[in-house]
Amino acid sequence: MSDRNSCDAYLSANKQRFQDELFELLRIPSVSTLPEHAPDLCRAAEFVASKLRVAGLENVAVIPTDKHPLIYGDWLHASGAPTVLCYGHYDVQPAEPLEEWKSPPFEPTIRDGSVYARGAADDKGQLYIHIKAVEALHAVRGDLPLNIKFLIEGEEEVGGESISAYLAANREKLEADAALISDTSMYAPGLPSLDIGLRGMIYQEWEASGPAQDLHSGMYGGAAPNAVFGLVELLAKCKSADGVCQIPGFYDDVEPPAREEKESWERLPFSETDYLENEVGSSRLTGEPGYSVMERTWARPTFEVHGIGGGFTGPGAKTVIPAKAYAKVSMRLVPNQDPQKLLEAIERFVADNTPAGIRIRIRQMYASPASMVSPDNPFIQKAAAALTETFGAQTVFTRCGGSIPIVGEFLEELGIPTVLMGFGLPDDSLHGPNEKFLLENFQMGIRAVVNFFESLAPA
């Protein structure tokens, strides 16, 4: 029996156990942004580390950081073979609004072949694919066809400061030929995809102050500045009704996609009606006129408000002129936009447009550039072949509108390209309620990564 067949048999025999283990990981509410979940992050890290050891990895360590631990592990005995650095994150987004979940976010529940849980697709289910692929190869062969390093973090959803510092301080230890990340989606069910572009992101908190304290709107209404309205005025100036960001210089350096890439997007299966009705679920789409949905979400920068608060928001009525208001805003960046240059442009714009009587304080949270990799890169080519073989369909090259800052850091610090082999689906509801992950993609994903790793063995 060939390795390939043995591997298939191993995956079949252990299918239920792999799923049970994943569910165990999904039950840990490792919400990195909420301080009260710090112990859950540690639990999740220990769980992942223990599974790396089971998979045959060596030098496995849970590495404490200023915030949430990193996990490292390696297997470096395939002389002459390339080294792949597998990255994933065990932290998840908050589950709120809880009342919109059909089953509890941290109690994985199967419906229609998918597991519903916070982190199912982003990224626990996908990082677990890497671990189980290595376990299968190691169990069947007694070794691995390539050199492997794992670096897994618990701060992806909160800016990833610790991994950045670790990366900068451990360049030699982390040396590799390419990185592998499974934290994105396939373009459509059954259509294997490789993301060759990611948007970058600037994330900020804006706090508006008006009067020294909340004032009675009867007594002071008409004369006192209102922090909520001041913030509303400023935010409304940031983007036109048709979605064009109004910050001067915002689009100056935007590099449009090459004609060939744009044409390939036009060949992808896409129904705007289906997208509107079944994915977005609103009465109309929005965004810059003259650009397709793919261009708007993959190749155009955006300005969004993620949350806003201020004044009295309890039940009933309270007639205050609020003293404070705040908003969380982000800008998604595309290739060739310089985050540092934009930070300055934002600061100027806010200073120039702050309403009378209002003070705005900007709290800078993250800033990372967009990243692109060439479809001709040999790792991309081999990954595409492995996916095509596994799924029995031609792999397509897409981009992802989301941001995975680590991809830029791998390029900058380690000089390596990243293979973004995503097994999620567009309707997985990442960051929203009822996040899910198709269990068939979990199994196919393990097989695809096995195939990819085998294809990297020296001839």
Added chain:
Amino acid sequence: MSDRNSCDAYLSANKQRFQDELFELLRIPSVSTLPEHAPDLCRAAEFVASKLRVAGLENVAVIPTDKHPLIYGDWLHASGAPTVLCYGHYDVQPAEPLEEWKSPPFEPTIRDGSVYARGAADDKGQLYIHIKAVEALHAVRGDLPLNIKFLIEGEEEVGGESISAYLAANREKLEADAALISDTSMYAPGLPSLDIGLRGMIYQEWEASGPAQDLHSGMYGGAAPNAVFGLVELLAKCKSADGVCQIPGFYDDVEPPAREEKESWERLPFSETDYLENEVGSSRLTGEPGYSVMERTWARPTFEVHGIGGGFTGPGAKTVIPAKAYAKVSMRLVPNQDPQKLLEAIERFVADNTPAGIRIRIRQMYASPASMVSPDNPFIQKAAAALTETFGAQTVFTRCGGSIPIVGEFLEELGIPTVLMGFGLPDDSLHGPNEKFLLENFQMGIRAVVNFFESLAPA
């Protein structure tokens, strides 16, 4: 010893007890908008009723309603004398934001001669003035110089629906010649004031819906409508940067103050610098150009946002395109503006200006017109004389930018004018943190109401 002197002696002798009783009332957290405080509302109502009985009132009853109880009491044995209906409210605004209070909102604390507590000035301290004035007169004289009815409610801060219904159903029982309300402020310390005009108010909750659920801003940013941004766009359109409401027809029916009244305002002591620095505490005032602060806050309608919420507002970052957002908005109305006509104008404006892909639902909460009383009314004249005598300073006629809907209802249902004899001060922080009430005004207020009531005795 004359009644007047006996009354003074009684007030002096009972000063500490009156204050202790008021503090007991202030300790009851009768926040009418929060359902969990319903038992506190009942406790406060029973407390007030018991003190009405002590004061010598008859037929005292705590009247159950759909929400919070009303309290009634009367003394009707002064034949040939007029009847005054005393109104007050024992409910209070929520105390949030709690962290801004220097002492706990429901633990009355004296600092610099004022008692700090939620409801100290609005309206527990002021309604208690009426009760103690009646008690003093009744204790000293064995009767009262006029006929008195009390009607006290627990829903003033949440729309006063129960009292409206009660008023409409009990016109005969409540028949009177004038109403007396102490729920406003003196224009300045030591300067007795009668408010002869109040603004009306429309209060609404606006809810914006965008996508069917929160979406990942990386995946959908650039194509999916954002409920928070949609609401921000709509709100920003409601008012210009210089405070002019943009709803068509909003100012059409506004009746400006008479030249004489406007001129009298110009003679009032007012420092815009002091107002800006010590009352508002912001870097600049706002509001319609060409109108003085008094005109803007007393005689011009306003549009305000009292609270806003939506999306992710916890600590840290979450990159969602929010599905929902909401705001609490109000418009203060001035004489001759018709709330019903404005409600229709608002509805049209919102429909015409709702951003693409967003739905807005308006929840109508209150609508009451502005109200005015003539300074030549005999009750106003006698009240002015009593205040002038008590404080040793000429009473001024002012307006109040706030809204006391019951004043309009007393006029409409009972055909009576209202004397607004306020003992608060402009910096009492009504509805805000650190609400206070000057204890000297509490004592002087009781004396002034005693004097007013005595001046109404038949010659």
